[in-house]
Amino acid sequence: MNWKRAAVGGALALPLVVGGLVLARDEGSDAQGGAGPAKPAAAPVVAAEVVTRQVADSAEFTGTLAAVQSVELRPRVGGYIDAVRFQEGGLVTAGQVLFQLDARTFEAANARAQADLRQAEERRTLTEKKFERGEKLVAEQAISRGDFDVLMAERAEARARVESAKAAARSAEIDLHDTRVRAPVSGRVGRALVTAGNLVSGGSANATLLTTIVSVEPFYVYFDVDEATYLRFAGTASGARGKDGRVNAVPVRVALTGEEGFPREARLDFLDNQVAAVTGTARARAVLPNPDGKLTAGLFARVRLETGTARPTILIQDQAVGTDQKGRYVLVVRPDQTLEQRRVELGTTEGGLRVVREGLSAGERVVLKGMARPGMAVAPTMVAMAGSEHAEGARP
Incomplete structure (x- = not known):
């Protein structure tokens, strides 16, 4: 029975001990509260002074x-492709031959046109001589004026035939020249859309597209x-x-x-x-x-x-800018080392920094890093604004 009494007595004594500890803590709290709440320590933050530069509006x-220059290369004459003479995707120069057409029929046409020109020139020479003789005979009244008019007309016709033959010969030469399809501009050529052996049409808006060139x-x-x-x-x-x-x-x-x-x-x-x-x-x-x-x-x-x-402009780092439902803001370090929330209007970037159109003035300091909120006392560590022209190391 003695051990039961001892156990009950110990159980009754335990709350008193625990209660004493609680009361001691409360008494300590009351004693501490009597001295007033302790002033919170200043929060460490990283801050930088805004940068002022001459920046033009933009x-x-x-x-x-x-x-x-961009060209869709098409042949001026039709025919069969004999060869493709360029590397696809490479650089070409103006006048470089890119495609070679079968030129045999154009060579024959050119030879026929040259022969027609020589024939016309010979006929013109003959009519010139007949006209010269006619001039003398009509002066001597050996032929009638009507016969002389015929000689004059024959000479004019022969001269016209020569000019026509020259034009035909020139056209044949151009067609022969155009069997070599050349780059009209210098630049980078695309892929060959037509390969050797294919028949292409030319000389019209519906001519076959061969490739493209861009400068x-x-x-x-x-x-x-x-x-x-x-x-x-x-x-x-x-x-x-x-x-x-x-x-x-x-x-x-x-x-x-x-x-x-x-x-x-x-x-x-x-x-x-x-x-x-x-x-x-x-x-x-x-x-x-x-x-x-x-x-x-x-x-x-x-x-x-x-x-x-250009005019004086305030610039800051993007990391100094916060965003809430009302818009964008920065935390400005006041002279008394407390923080002020300031609304800002931002512009474009310049040299890695963001233009501030409204909200900040030269010489003000803004928070870059740290757990901070408006009204908080801070202990700023000053650094140079990254991207500024006069970068400095960190300073207290």
């Missing part, structure tokens, strides 16, 4: 590359501009057009798929004479050099067109 568009240097970039941009370049008063009415060579930057920024330089070459009523856009064209030979017709491109003069 607009971005989507464009397509097109060859300056490779330079290229055109076609893109559609909005009404505001069109009006910026439409008038001569603004200096956007020359005295001849053509648009001036405004600098244009171009980027292909996968390229960062706008690494390629081009120049505005053409602006259409009207705005499409349905889309509210006008077709524009820029000339893009192709020194490395990588460009080809049909590629998509991003185009940046300068629409104004």
Whole structure:
């Protein structure tokens, strides 16, 4: 029975011990609360001062590359293909023979035309001599004036026959020359659509298509501009057009798929004479050099067109920008090291940084990294804005 009493007594004593611990903690909490809540530590963040540069106003568009010269090669005469004399997909030069047609019938036609020309020239020589004799005889009144008129007509007819024979001979020479189908422009040739042994037609709109050729240097970039941009370049008063009415060579930057920024330089070459009523856009064209030979017709491109003069502009990194239901914002570090949420209006990219049209001023600091929210006290570690012209290392 003694052990039962001991067990019951221990069970009764246990809540008192536990309760003492709880009460001790509460007493400690009350004691600590009496001293007031502790000030939270400043959160560490990475911040950078905004960059100010001279940046011209610009607009971005989507464009397509097109060859300056594009040719569908068709024969001028018909016949059988004897040989194909080019490497498909390779570069060709203007005047290079690409297809050879069977020239035997054209050689025979040319020889017959040359013989007809010689015959006409001999007949003309004979009539010239008869006319000269007739001039003397009519002066001596040995022949009538009517006979002399006949001699004059025969001479004129012989001369006309010679001119006709010359034209026929020249036509035969051209046909013979055209049995060698040559590249009319320099560029990259496509595949051969007709191989040796096939019969092709020529000399008409329905002539057989043999291959295609596109020029490779330079290229055109076609893109559609909005009404505001069109009006910026439409008038001569603004200096956007020359005295001849053509648009001036405004600098244009171009980027292909996968390229960062706008690494390629081009120049505005053409602006259409009207705005499409349905889309509210006008077709524009820029000339893009192709020194490395990588460009080809049909590629998509991003185009940046300068629409104004350079002025001081605020730029920041994209990673400093947040987005919520109301739009885009940045966290600005105030002088008292607390954070302010600031709404911003962004523009295009320039040198790896984003243009800020509204919302920030020169000298302000924005948060790049860190767990932060508006109103929070922070301990910023200042770094240079990546992509800035005067990059510096991290500084406290």
